[in-house]
Amino acid sequence: MTKEYDLVVLGGGPGGYAAAIRASQLGLQTAIVEQDKLGGTCLHYGCIPSKALLRSAEVYRQTNEASSYGIEINNTVALNFKKVQQRKEKIIDTLHRGVEALMKQGKIDVYKGIGRILGPSIFSPMPGTISIEYENEQENTMIVPKNILLATGSNPKSIPGLAVDGKNILGSKEALELTELPASMVIVGGGVIGIEWASMLSDFGVKITVVEASSNILPNEDEAISKKLEAELRKKGIEFIKNAHILPDTLEVNEQLKINCSVNEDTRTIHTDKLLIAVGREANVTNIGLENTDILISDGVIQTDGFYRTKESHIYAIGDCIGGMQLAHVATQEGVLAAEHIAGQNPYPIEYTNVPRCIYSFPEAASVGLTEMQAVEQGFEVKVGQFPFQNNGKALVYGESEGFVKIIADVKTNDIIGVHMIGPHVTDMISEAGLAKVLNASPWEITQSIYPHPSLSEVFGEAALAVEGLQIHG
Ligand code: NAI
Numbered sequence: 001m002t003k004e005y006d007l008v009v010l011g012g013g014p015g016g017y018a019a020a021i022r023a024s025q026l027g028l029q030t031a032i033v034e035q036d037k038l039g040g041t042c043l044h045y046g047c048i049p050s051k052a053l054l055r056s057a058e059v060y061r062q063t064n065e066a067s068s069y070g071i072e073i074n075n076t077v078a079l080n081f082k083k084v085q086q087r088k089e090k091i092i093d094t095l096h097r098g099v100e101a102l103m104k105q106g107k108i109d110v111y112k113g114i115g116r117i118l119g120p121s122i123f124s125p126m127p128g129t130i131s132i133e134y135e136n137e138q139e140n141t142m143i144v145p146k147n148i149l150l151a152t153g154s155n156p157k158s159i160p161g162l163a164v165d166g167k168n169i170l171g172s173k174e175a176l177e178l179t180e181l182p183a184s185m186v187i188v189g190g191g192v193i194g195i196e197w198a199s200m201l202s203d204f205g206v207k208i209t210v211v212e213a214s215s216n217i218l219p220n221e222d223e224a225i226s227k228k229l230e231a232e233l234r235k236k237g238i239e240f241i242k243n244a245h246i247l248p249d250t251l252e253v254n255e256q257l258k259i260n261c262s263v264n265e266d267t268r269t270i271h272t273d274k275l276l277i278a279v280g281r282e283a284n285v286t287n288i289g290l291e292n293t294d295i296l297i298s299d300g301v302i303q304t305d306g307f308y309r310t311k312e313s314h315i316y317a318i319g320d321c322i323g324g325m326q327l328a329h330v331a332t333q334e335g336v337l338a339a340e341h342i343a344g345q346n347p348y349p350i351e352y353t354n355v356p357r358c359i360y361s362f363p364e365a366a367s368v369g370l371t372e373m374q375a376v377e378q379g380f381e382v383k384v385g386q387f388p389f390q391n392n393g394k395a396l397v398y399g400e401s402e403g404f405v406k407i408i409a410d411v412k413t414n415d416i417i418g419v420h421m422i423g424p425h426v427t428d429m430i431s432e433a434g435l436a437k438v439l440n441a442s443p444w445e446i447t448q449s450i451y452p453h454p455s456l457s458e459v460f461g462e463a464a465l466a467v468e469g470l471q472i473h474g
Contacts, residue, residue, distance in 0.1 A: 003031075003109075003141075003143050003144070004029075004143070004144050004145070004146075005028075005029050005030060005031050005109075005143060005144075005145040005146070006023070006028035006029045006030065006145065006146050006147060006342075007019075007020070007023045007028045007029075007030045007031075007145055007146070007147045007148070007149060007339070007342055008030070008031045008032075008033060008115070008130050008143055008145035008147075008148050008149070009023075009030070009031070009032045009033070009148075009149045009151055009335075010033050010115045010130070010148065010149070010150050010151060010152055010288060011032075011033075011034065011040065011150065011151035011152045011153055011319070011321075012032045012033075012034030012037075012038040012039065012040055012099075012110070012151075013039065013040020013041055013042055013043075013151060013153050013319065013328075013331065014039075014040060014042045014043070014319075014328040014329075014331050014332045014335075015040075015151040015153075015318045015319030015320075015328075015331030015332055015334060015335040016032060016034070016040065016149065016151030016318075016319070016335060017032065017038060017039070017040075017099055017102070017103070017335075018331075018332040018335045018336055019149050019151065019318065019335030019336060019338055019339040020032050020103070020106065020108045020339070021102060021106050021108070022335070022336045022339040022340060022343075023339040023342065023343065024106035024107060024108050025106070026339065026340065026343035026345070027343070028339070028342065028343055030106070030108045030109070031108065031109040031110070031111060031143060031145070032103065032108060032109070032110050032111070033111045033113060033114075033115030033130065033132055034110065034111070034112060035112070035113060035114045035115075037096060038096065038099045038100055038103065038110065039092075039095060039096050039099050040153055041153055041154070041320075042328040043092060043095055043096060043099070044092060044096075045172070045173040045176060046172070046328075047328050048091060048092055048095060049088050049091075049092060049176045050172070050176065050193075050196055050197075050200070050360070051360055052087060052088035052091050052092075053084065053088055053176070053200055054196065054199070054200045054360050054361075054362075056084040056087065056088075057199075057200040057201075057203035057204050057362075058203065058362060060077070060079055060203060060204060061203040061362070063077050064077055065399075068399065069399060079181075079204060079205070081178075081179070081180055081181055081204075082179070085178075085179070088176075111132045111141060111143075112134070113132040113133055113134040113135070113141070114132065114133045114287070115130045115131070115132050115288070116130070116131050116133070116287070116288055116289035117129075117130060117148065117288060117289030117290065117292055117293055117315070118130070118131055118142075118289060118292055119289075119292035119293070123142055123144050124144050126312075126314065127292050127293040127294075127312060127315075128144075128145065128148055128293075128312070128314060128315060129142055129143070129144050130142070130143045130144075130145060130148065131289075146314065147314050147315070147316065147342045148314065148315045148316070149308075149315075149316045149317070149318065149335070149338055149339070149342070150288065150302060150310075150315065150316065150317035150318070150321055151317070151318050151319045151321065151331065151335060152283075152284040152285070152288055152319075152321045153283075153284050153319060153320045153321060153331075154281035154282055154283050154284055154320035154321065154326060155281060155282060155284055156171040156172060156173070156277065156278070156279075156280075156281055156282075157279050157280045157281060157282050158171075158277065159188065159246065159248060159277055159279060160248065161248030161249055161251075162188075162246065162248045162251065162275070162277060164277060168253055168257055168274060168275065169274070169275045169277065170274060170275065170276045170277070171276070171277055171278075172193050172197070172276070172278060175197060175276050181201070181204055181205070181206055182206060182273035182274045183206065183207060183273050184206060184207040184208070184209075184256075184271075184272045184273045184274075185197075185201055185206055185207070185208055185209075185272060185273060185274045185275070185276055186208075186209045186210075186211060186257075186259070186270055186272040186274075186275050186276070187208060187209070187210045187211070187275075187276045187278060188211050188246050188275060188276065188277050188278065188279060189210075189211075189212065189213075189277065189278035189279040189280070190210045190211075190212030190214075190217035190218065190240065190242070191217075191218060191219075191220075191278060191279070191280065192218070192357075192359055193278035194210055194212070194217075194276070194278040195210070195217060195218060195229065195233070195359060195361050196359060196360055196361050197276060197278065198210050198233060198238050198361070199233060199236070199238075199361035199362050200361075202233070202236045202237065202238050203236070203362060207237070208237075208238045208239070209238070209239045209240075209241065209270060209272065210238060210239070210240050210241070211241045211244045211245075211246055211261050211270075212240065212241070212242045212243075212244065213243070213244065213245055213279075214242065214243070215242055215243055216230070216242070217229065217230050217240065217242070218359065218365070220371075221357075221359075221365065221367060221371065221420070222367060222371040222372055222373070222406065222418070222420040223371070223372070223373060224372070224386075224404075224406060224420065225365050225367065225406075225420050225421075225422050228402075228403065228404070228422050229359075229361065229363065229365055229422055232362075232363050232402055232403075232422075233361070241261060241263055241268060241270075242263075243263060243264050244261045244262065244263040244268070245261060245262050246259060246260075246261045247259065247260045247261060247262060247267070250269075256271050256272060256273060257271070257272050257273070257274070257275060258270070258271050259272075259275070281320060281326055282300055283300055283301045283302065283320055283321040283322070283323060284320075284321055285297055285300065285301070285302055285321060290302070293310075293311075293312050293315065294311045294312055295310040295311055295312055295315060295317075296310070296311050299323065300323070301321065301322050301323030301324075302317040302321050302322050303322075304316070304317050304318075304322050306349050307337065307338065307341040307347075307349070308322070308334055308337065308338040308341070309341070316338040316341070316342065318331060318334035318335045318337075318338050319331030319334060319335065322334075324352065325352060325355055325357070327355065327357065329355070329356075330350070330352075330355055333350055334350065337349070337350065351438075353368075353369050353370065353437070354368060354369070354434060354437045354438050355368065355434075356368045356430045356431065356433070356434045358426075358427040358430060359427075360427055363400065363402055363403050363422055363423050363424065363426075364421075364422070364423070364424070364425065364426045364427045365420075365421065365422045365426065366420075366421045366422075366426040366427045366429070366430035367418065367419065367420045367421065367430065368418065368419050368430055368433050368434050368437055369408070369416065369417055369418030369419060369437055370408065370417050370418040371408075371418060371420070372384065372406075372408050372418070374418075375408055375410075375417045375418060380410050380411075380412075380417055381410070381411040381412060382408050382409065382410065382411065382417065383408075383409050383410075383411050383467055383468075384406060384407065384408050384409075384467065385406070385407045385409075385443060385463045385464060385465065385466030385467030385468070385471070386404050386405070386406045386407075386463060386466060387404060387405055387459050387462040387463040387465075387466050387471055387473075387474060388401075388403070388404045388459075388474065389401045389402065389403045389404060389405075389423040389424065389456070389459055390402070391462070391473045391474040392454070392456065392458055392459050392462075392473070393453070393454040394454035394455050394456050394458070395423065395424055395456060395459070397454065398424055398456070400423065400424040401423075401424075402422075402423060403421070403422040403423025403424070403426070404421075404422060404423065404459070404463075405419070405420070405421045405423075405426075405429075405459045405460050405462075405463040406419070406420045406421070406463065407419050407433075407443055407446075407463045407464055407466075407467055408420075409442065409443050409467050413442075414442035414443070414444070415440055415441075415442060416433075416436055416437055416440075416441060416442065416443065416446075419433035419436070419437070419460075419463075421433070421460075423456075423459070424456055425456055429456060429457060429459075429460060432457065432460060433460065443464040443465075443467040443468065444464075444468075446460070446461065446464035447461060447464045447465050447470075449461065462474065
């Protein structure tokens with residue numbers, strides 16, 4: 001039996017399901033094929049569960065610091081990690097049911113199985129019939145869509161010789177399933193995942209060592225942010241070994257793990273309870289039938305044009321499987337644009353330098369646009385304004401005054417090139433900088449907005465004033 005659709009989406013993550021919703025809003029008969037659960041990595045193994053654990057870590061840390069706010073807790077503060085995990089599961093469950101409801105509301109058919117693209121066949125002269133294979137013995141379903149959207153996401157990269165076993169060596173997915181906290185953990189990779197886990201586990205009382213290959217953690221962020229964040233994380237007792245590579249063949253597994261890493265010319269031995277591997281993610285491009293098409297893959301990712309069309313013009317691809325900024329909000333926007341293009345609209349392309357990036361550690365960090373070094377390398381003559389949270393009343397009231405906002409502007413045009421923040425609630429504050437970038441605002445235009453007092457957002461306004469040396473409070 002075959003069923004016909006205008007659009008079939010492979011992958012029900014934040015890219016895939018958002019695309020399906022927009023397609024259905026625009027009148028396309030739409031289906032999603034998802035082998036696991038709607039919501040994808042973001043909802044089940046990434047953004048949402050990790051933020052739920054980070055929030056519990058924050059409450060635990062703040063409760064331990066309660067006396068500095070004048071609140072005396074006489075009995076010991078105890079961490080019940082089982083309850084922490086239960087809370088996380090409940091949040092995932094609520095959101096998962098929400099996504100399922102959205103599919104029903106949009107009259108989007110959901111197939112729970114593995115979808116693969118077939119080559120030209122009796123069903124269609126073009127590659128693109130989708131065969132859906134189920135976990136049980138049920139016969140495959142064949143669906144014949146007019147268009148396909150690949151939103152198959154990514155999986156963690158591995159380090160040869162250090163296979164994730166879920167026991168001693170974990171990836172971020174396995175770490176989310178921990179039933180109890182280890183006493184110590186070595187995190188390989190000081191990128192976004194490594195740093196969020198380092199901050200969270202350290203707040204839960206785990207002894208953390210981060211082994212990072214580059215000379216800075218978060219090597220893609222502005223150096224001022226990486227340095228400040230590292231300094232703040234060191235205050236919690238996190239150790240950083242930089243310019244370092246783990247040496248997999250030195251791993252010894254006894255009561256504890258023992259492993260060496262090379263640091264510049266030296267070798268260091270580390271003892272730990274568990275290892276967490278967080279060295280990036282790679283696109284899911286295998287086992288989906290791409291070999292039956294003319295779709296190009298380069299550097300491990302699917303190649304597309306500005307509207308996310310592959311070389312097969314009726315097959316589109318978005319999100320982590322096309323590389324670029326592997327972020328849920330990017331996948332969502334790409335999915336929406338692809339759906340609009342499939343429906344015959346002419347959507348406005350994404351300007352990737354306007355995409356905010358957030359790190360939910362404590363302190364948080366967030367940015368949009370170029371780093372100062374990237375701006376200089378690209379030939380911009382830059383002017384920079386920076387303003388600290390320490391000079392902000394609300395940050396002092398809040399009890400979190402470490403950090404700053406840094407604005408980089410172009411001397412010639414006055415346009416903002418990049419905004420970099422570290423401090424309280426900056427993962428929310430960055431949206432204003434994102435809007436300013438979309439509107440091509442100059443620092444002066446930002447200062448024409450009136451910032452409520454007292455508010456953390458005043459730091460953004462003061463940083464804009466600081467670009468011309470006109471800040472009031474510092
Ligand atoms: P990443 O690319 O952010 O960082 C990987 C880090 O590992 C880099 O600093 C790199 O220098 C280092 N590295 C690579 N190989 C190494 C080795 N052999 N030894 C030591 N260090 C090594 O990748 P990550 O953290 O795994 O995150 C994957 C993706 O997920 C990223 O694109 C990230 O943006 C996204 N993500 C986003 C989040 C957010 O928006 N808050 C949260 C978590 C992940």
